[in-house]
Amino acid sequence: xxxxxxxxxxxxxxxxxxxxxxxxxxxxxxxxxxxxxxxxxxxxxxxxxxxxxxxxxxxxxxxxxxxxxxxxxxxxxxxxxxxxxxxxxxxxxxxxxxxxxxxxxxxxxxxxxxxxxxxxxxxxxxxxxxxxxxxxxxxxxxxxxxxxxxxxxxxxxxxxxxxxxxxxxxxxxxxxxxxxxxxxxxxxxxxxxxxxxxxxxxxxxxxxxxxxxxxxxxxxxxxxxxxxxxxxxxxxxxxxxxxxxxxxxxxxxxxxxxxxxxxxxxxxxxxxxxxxxxxxxxxxxxxxxxxxxxxxxxxxxxxxxxxxxxxxxxxxxxxxxxxxxxxxxxxxxxxxxxxxxxxxxxxxxxxxxxxxxxxxxxxxxxxxxxxxxxxxxxxxxxxxxxxxxxxxxxxxxxxxxxxxxxxxxxxxxxxxxxxxxxxxxxxxxxxxxxxxxxxxxxxxxxxxxxxxxxx
Ligand code: NDP
Numbered sequence: 001x002x003x004x005x006x007x008x009x010x011x012x013x014x015x016x017x018x019x020x021x022x023x024x025x026x027x028x029x030x031x032x033x034x035x036x037x038x039x040x041x042x043x044x045x046x047x048x049x050x051x052x053x054x055x056x057x058x059x060x061x062x063x064x065x066x067x068x069x070x071x072x073x074x075x076x077x078x079x080x081x082x083x084x085x086x087x088x089x090x091x092x093x094x095x096x097x098x099x100x101x102x103x104x105x106x107x108x109x110x111x112x113x114x115x116x117x118x119x120x121x122x123x124x125x126x127x128x129x130x131x132x133x134x135x136x137x138x139x140x141x142x143x144x145x146x147x148x149x150x151x152x153x154x155x156x157x158x159x160x161x162x163x164x165x166x167x168x169x170x171x172x173x174x175x176x177x178x179x180x181x182x183x184x185x186x187x188x189x190x191x192x193x194x195x196x197x198x199x200x201x202x203x204x205x206x207x208x209x210x211x212x213x214x215x216x217x218x219x220x221x222x223x224x225x226x227x228x229x230x231x232x233x234x235x236x237x238x239x240x241x242x243x244x245x246x247x248x249x250x251x252x253x254x255x256x257x258x259x260x261x262x263x264x265x266x267x268x269x270x271x272x273x274x275x276x277x278x279x280x281x282x283x284x285x286x287x288x289x290x291x292x293x294x295x296x297x298x299x300x301x302x303x304x305x306x307x308x309x310x311x312x313x314x315x316x317x318x319x320x321x322x323x324x325x326x327x328x329x330x331x332x333x334x335x336x337x338x339x340x341x342x343x344x345x346x347x348x349x350x351x352x353x354x355x356x357x358x359x360x361x362x363x364x365x366x367x368x369x370x371x372x373x374x375x376x377x378x379x380x381x382x383x384x385x386x387x388x389x390x391x392x393x394x395x396x397x398x399x400x401x402x403x404x405x406x407x408x409x410x411x412x413x414x415x416x417x418x419x420x421x422x423x424x425x426x427x428x429x430x431x432x433x434x435x436x437x438x439x440x441x442x443x444x445x446x447x448x449x450x451x452x453x454x455x
Contacts, residue, residue, distance in 0.1 A: 002259040004157050004184065007145075009075035009304045010295050012334045014175035016073075018160050020185035023193040026043040029152055030199040032124045032178030037150035041120050049078065049099040052146060056092035059085065062169060066134065071162045071295045071297060074133060075303035077215040078296055080258065088138040088166065091417050091433075095146035098438045112450040118306075118442040119163050120148030121225075122201035125194040127187075127215070128163065129207040130306050131261040131357075135415075137163055140204035140227070145180060152200070153182045155192050156207075158306055160184035187211065198222060205229070206263075209314035209355075209426045214424060214430070226432035227440055229263065230423060231355040232383030235376040236266035236400065236412070239369075240274040246410070248282030251361075252290040254386065254412040256302050256328075257342050260314075264384040264406065264414045265429070269363040270341070270375050276365040277321035280342075283363075284326045287340050292330045302328075305358060311336045314358030317351045318343065325363060347378050355381070371392065373401045382424030384414045405431075 002020040007013065034253070040048065059066065067081035076084065080443070104116040112228035114426035126140035133155055141151045155163035160182065167182040183190055195203050195218045205215050218227045238256055240249045271279045295303040305311045318324070318341055328340030338358055344361035345352040352362045360419040366372045376385060382404040389395050389410075399407040405422045406414040415421050430440060 004160070006073050006158070006161060008072050009306050010172070010335045012336075018162060018164070018184050021154075021183040021190045022185075023189065026152075026183060026190060026193040026197060028182050029178075029183055030123055030197050033150035033152055033181060034199055035121055036176040037120065037148070038180035038343045040145075040150065040179050041148040045100045045102075048134070048146070048148070049096045050172050050183075052092050052099065055094065055170050055175060057088045058173040059089040059092065059166070059170040062165070063089070066162055066165060069165060070134060073159045073161045074130060074306065075295050076258065077303050078298040079298060079300075080196075081295075084132065084134045087417065088142075089134045091135070091138040091142040094417050095142035095438065098143065099146050102438055102442070104444075108193065109448065111452055112448055115447045115449070117445040117447065118147070118439065119445050121441055121443055123199055124147060124149045124151050124202045124441060125193055125197075125200045126151055126153045127194070127203065127205045127207070128153060128155050130159040131263070133159040133257060134162045134166070136206045136229070137166065139206075139229075139421075139432045141180065143432075144204070144441040145175075147438040147441035149201075149441050150178070151180045152194060153180070154187075154194055155182060155184055157184070157186055192194045193216070195219060196222070200224070202226070204432075212428070227422075227432060229421075229432065230426060230428045231357075232265065232423070232427050233268060233353065233355050233379045233381045234264055234266050234384040234386075234404065235268045235270055235402065236386045237366075237374070237376055237388065238269070238275070238279060239371050239387075239389040239391070239394065239404075240269045240272040241390050241394075243390065244275050244279055244409070245282060247388040248279055249286050249443055250412055251283055252287045252340070253301075254291050255361040256287070256359045258377065259302055259305055259338070260361075261306060263358050264386070265357075265361075266386055266412060267356060267361045268375075268379075270366050270372055271363065272372070273365040273367060280325060280363065283342065287326050287342065288330050290328065290340060291337070292328060292337065294331070295395075300342070302359065303340050304337065308336055310357070311338055314356055314360060315337050317354070317356045317358075317360055328359070347375055353379065373398060375451035376402045380425055381427045383427035384408070386412050447452055
């Protein structure tokens with residue numbers, strides 16, 4: 001049996017060992033899920049909604065336990081981890097409200113009545129990353145279950161503990177046995193077995209663009225739909241007419257939250273040249289207040305990176321002699337710590353082009369609105385972005401000109417369970433969350449019923 005050692009990234013201590021799911025176990029899990037899905041889809045919609053609300057209540061009752069697991073396996077600051085567990089509850093509640101609103105249409109046709117039905121797909125695989133194990137798992141799981149599907153969740157190798165606990169809570173809340181299973185394991189073994197399984201009707205993947213492209217190719221062979229939430233290199237555009245103090249105060253969290261391991265991190269800070277020096281000065285002071293330390297402490301804002309290997313990857317973007325404009329502080333001792341870093345970069349520098357996925361941002365000046373849009377779009381990604389200005393017309397003009405799926409004006413918010421989320425370009429395919437989230441887990445059946453008199 002193959003086991004993974006789960007390591008607390010803040011202490012480097014092993015906190016658990018978890019058995020990896022073998023391909024034969026994936027086969028058995030798919031069979032159980034398919035049987036459970038048929039029972040689930042046959043339940044009255046109000047009963048399915050009620051069970052999902054019970055699942056949400058169970059998550060709420062265990063919010064602190066789930067948060068503490070995330071502190072241990074992912075090094076998330078405990079205040080963030082509590083929000084993440086609460087987000088799972090909210091996603092389940094929101095999706096539960098959709099069960100009884102998943103209506104079809106009645107289309108006017110000649111000689112009868114035409115009806116459409118939003119039917120479930122069957123068994124859905126959700127492949128989650130290690131950066132936000134709970135929320136991302138629930139983004140796929142909650143609407144898929146609500147639309148009448150079964151879900152097999154493969155968490156990242158580094159962070160399976162909350163996924164396993166959520167599956168237990170779902171079962172205890174009354175979901176049919178097998179309907180929602182967590183299958184920990186390696187991407188190339190367990191993940192590949194799931195993606196290629198003919199009994200899996202859809203794959204929802206969040207992670208790197210490279211792995212997402214491989215999964216899409218594997219799904220293509222079986223004409224299997226995918227939703228992909230991939231990488232980002234999102235701009236934070238600060239115009240001279242903005243509230244520069246507010247923009248600088250908000251900037252640290254936009255690239256340091258979750259230690260920068262966030263697909264929406266605003267890791268390219270673009271500042272209009274007239275206020276560049278002032279902004280940099282204010283940003284430095286703000287970064288220094290973004291406290292890195294023990295994730296279990298209430299006042300901690302930033303934890304460690306997920307692993308030693310990932311820290312080496314992040315470090316490779318910051319050469320020893322790089323002129324760091326800003327450098328934060330980190331605790332001494334064990335743990336995969338990396339300091340908050342802001343680099344003054346040219347648009348073509350590797351650090352300005354590639355997703356670093358760590359607490360590192362680049363900052364550069366721009367001349368005018370056209371230049372800002374040009375720089376903002378100088379990336380293959382297109383997930384998020386922020387625009388800081390007091391001019392409402394400019395805010396909308398620039399938001400519409402940036403090739404990204406989620407823009408935020410005078411703030412850095414991009415993910416709410418009630419609004420659609422997803423990427424342009426190589427940041428993804430399809431949308432999650434929001435009022436249409438369930439639709440991504442249905443297929444339309446059209447039925448024509450003749451009203452002609454029968455002979
Ligand atoms: P991956 O994209 O490789 O992993 C994400 C998930 O996919 C994990 O559950 C992983 O399992 C699984 N997986 C990996 N390969 C396969 C496969 N062939 N078939 C099916 N599932 C697979 O990300 P990494 O963890 O390797 O991170 C590398 C980089 O990706 C990061 O540094 C970051 O830049 C980016 N990334 C972006 C994320 C985002 O939210 N946009 C999230 C995570 C990473 P396992 O954990 O076992 O490898």
